[in-house]
Amino acid sequence: MAPAAPKSGDAIFASVDRVNAELFTLTYGAIVRQLLTDLEEVEEVNKQLDQMGYNIGVRLVDEFLAKSNVSRCVEFRETAEVIAKVGFKMFLGVTASVTNWDTEGTTCSLILEDNPLVDFVELPDTCQGLYYCNILSGVVRGALEMVSMKTEVTWLRDMLKGDDVFELQVKLLKQIPEEYPYKDDE
Amino acid sequence: MIVCVAVVGHQNNPLYIQSFTESDDVLKLHHIVHCSLDVVDERVNNPKKSGPTLNETFLGLLYPTENYKVYGYLTNTKVKFILVTTDLDVRDADVRNFFRSFHAAYVDAVSNPFHVPGKKITSKVFAKRVSGIVQTFGLSSAG
Numbered sequence: 001m002a003p004a005a006p007k008s009g010d011a012i013f014a015s016v017d018r019v020n021a022e023l024f025t026l027t028y029g030a031i032v033r034q035l036l037t038d039l040e041e042v043e044e045v046n047k048q049l050d051q052m053g054y055n056i057g058v059r060l061v062d063e064f065l066a067k068s069n070v071s072r073c074v075e076f077r078e079t080a081e082v083i084a085k086v087g088f089k090m091f092l093g094v095t096a097s098v099t100n101w102d103t104e105g106t107t108c109s110l111i112l113e114d115n116p117l118v119d120f121v122e123l124p125d126t127c128q129g130l131y132y133c134n135i136l137s138g139v140v141r142g143a144l145e146m147v148s149m150k151t152e153v154t155w156l157r158d159m160l161k162g163d164d165v166f167e168l169q170v171k172l173l174k175q176i177p178e179e180y181p182y183k184d185d186e
Numbered sequence: 187m188i189v190c191v192a193v194v195g196h197q198n199n200p201l202y203i204q205s206f207t208e209s210d211d212v213l214k215l216h217h218i219v220h221c222s223l224d225v226v227d228e229r230v231n232n233p234k235k236s237g238p239t240l241n242e243t244f245l246g247l248l249y250p251t252e253n254y255k256v257y258g259y260l261t262n263t264k265v266k267f268i269l270v271t272t273d274l275d276v277r278d279a280d281v282r283n284f285f286r287s288f289h290a291a292y293v294d295a296v297s298n299p300f301h302v303p304g305k306k307i308t309s310k311v312f313a314k315r316v317s318g319i320v321q322t323f324g325l326s327s328a329g
Contacts, residue, residue: 022297029299120297122309127300 009089012067016090025119032132042129049131053138054145061143064090076172077101079149080108083140083170092116100169109156110140112166123160131155137168148176187272188320189254190215193292195304196264198223202307206320219268222248222256226266229258244282259285267292284323291315 073079084096100109137153150173157163193202225248245258259267295312
């Protein structure tokens with residue numbers, strides 16, 4: 001049976017179950033608020049959000065591959081494009097664009113002009129160091145780690161801090177080859 | 187000319203008050219807003235038998251005083267919006283539209299997860315939107 005052709009982000013987004021955007025935004029806002037109340041330190045909250053995102057990412061990547069049917073990416077450039085166009089569209093409903101490739105092709109920036117997580121949000125003065133969308137960086141990192149790529153994901157620009165877009169920098173640290181836990185029998 | 191808008195919580199605590207005149211009788215405006223709350227309570231407790239009351243009750247002209255007119259609007263969470271204007275001829279439809287946009291801006295401001303319900307609204311975006319709405323109100327009713 002021939003494998004199904006990879007579906008575009010729009011097509012998958014149209015076919016999955018959807019939830020009310022305001023409910024999603026308000027739920028995420030409540031999570032961040034509660035973390036701030038519990039942990040009090042902005043750095044701790046950033047770390048927790050990243051960890052939560054990582055846990056989501058490692059599980060999300062299987063669903064992504066199952067629903068989107070994309071073929072193996074030949075190089076990191078393709079991976080970044082797939083994340084931006086298919087991944088973000090499928091799960092957040094917005095498309096990102098990929099820019100700022102470095103010369104070796106291991107670092108790029110994902111630009112998000114529209115982000116449903118931050119509707120209605122304004123950072124108070126006490127939380128200026130908070131990366132409100134840090135969960136997204138964890139998701140990308142976790143998902144890529146499950147497909148054998150170790151990455152470092154950081155926020156370069158943040159609309160809640162006054163910039164005009166969200167810019168997420170993804171740096172490929174290394175490709176981890178598949179390791180087998182047992183030795184081949186002679 | 188709108189001179190002042192105010193948002194008052196359900197326990198009559200002020201949540202947002204903004205005046206748009208350069209003159210320094212801001213205190214007088216605060217006082218007018220405060221007095222108008224009594225009128226609001228009176229209207230709420232004795233609903234007029236004529237006319238259906240909608241969910242977002244537009245209370246209309248609360249009372250004309252000196253050279254000001256005070257309009258009120260009540261949301262279903264008992265949050266009141268007060269509008270003080272010096273315009274002599276203000277169309278009812280304009281005020282209703284004003285309150286509708288104001289209500290939308292208010293809802294967006296309180297949806298901010300960092301906003302504590304019951305505390306003052308500190309959102310700069312809200313302040314900007316309100317200034318914008320106030321300016322368009324002035325333009326639409328002029329001429």
